[in-house]
Amino acid sequence: MPLTGRALRLARLSRPGDGRYLFVPLDHSVSDGPIVPAADFPGLVADLAAGGADAVVVHKGRARTIPPSLLADTRLVVHLSASTVVGPDVDAKVLVGDVEECLRLGADAVSVHVNLGSDTEPAQLRDLGTVAGACERWGMPLIAMVYPRGPRVTDPARPELVAHAVSVAADLGVDIVKTVLAAPAARMAEVVQSAPLPVVVAGGGGSAEDLAAFAGAAMTSGCAGLAVGRRVFTSASPQSVVRDLAAIVHGSGPARPSESSPELAGAL
DSSP: OOSOHHHHHHHHTSTTSSSOEEEEEOTHHHHTOOSSOGGGHHHHHHHHHHHTOSEEEEOHHHHTTSOGGGGSSSEEEEEOEEOOTTSSOTTOOEEOOOHHHHHHHTOSEEEEEEEETSTTHHHHHHHHHHHHHHHHHHTOOEEEEEEEOSTTOSOTTOHHHHHHHHHHHHHTTOSEEEEOOOSSGGGHHHHHHTOSSOEEEEOTTOOGGGHHHHHHHHHHTTOOEEEOOHHHHTSSOHHHHHHHHHHHHTTSSSOOOOTTOHHHHTTO
16 A cells, blocks of 8 residues: 555554554444443543553444543544434434535544444445545545344344445445454454455443453454454453453454453453
8 A cells, every 4th residue: 555644644553563453432422322431432542542442432422531641552543423322314424524524623534334234324335435436536544344234134244244344334435344244253254355355343232241252263264453442341351351362463362361350351
């Protein structure tokens, strides 16, 4: 990739520079409500940074509450899509920001959410295309969260559907795609092999006890990383969980579960 602003920002999203990524989404506060008390949010980001998270994903308003010193090594991704659990259609996503204001915030990348199979899929695809064009103009990396999800989707983890989601992201100009882990997990390798861009797997809402096995299966399949939010920030020690996940993602061998990380200790 030639030396451009977009290439430089994209390279910075991987702290060790190995092209692998551990993202921690914290954008749930729009969809579900507060994830921690407001006074505790900077401390949570500090824990994630100390644990080795490559980037945190937040909405634009929340980004303004993060002390810049906490983002010296951990990168900032601003999420541009939103919906809430009390809305008329939880699968509908709308844009609530743009690339230019994310540049003013100092974002290293932006992300957009698309649900394939939702009733508003056409509008979501149009929004993704619009943001991709702006990212191209401004040299901003684009992460797309593309999931098979909606009234016409009966098996969102079906490998063919997951591969389709990845293909949509690639064809619309995305740099990194976040999607679900195919089931069975062994078939995720087929999805990755079909993808001309890095594939990052969403952490999902499974039990904390199977997190290490989940992470290992994703990385063994050839995925470029993980995006784990809820199972990190609801844990007793987010820093320890992130540290152990970072060891799996960045290839320092199977994580040694620390004493303060029972979530991974019970799974290894």
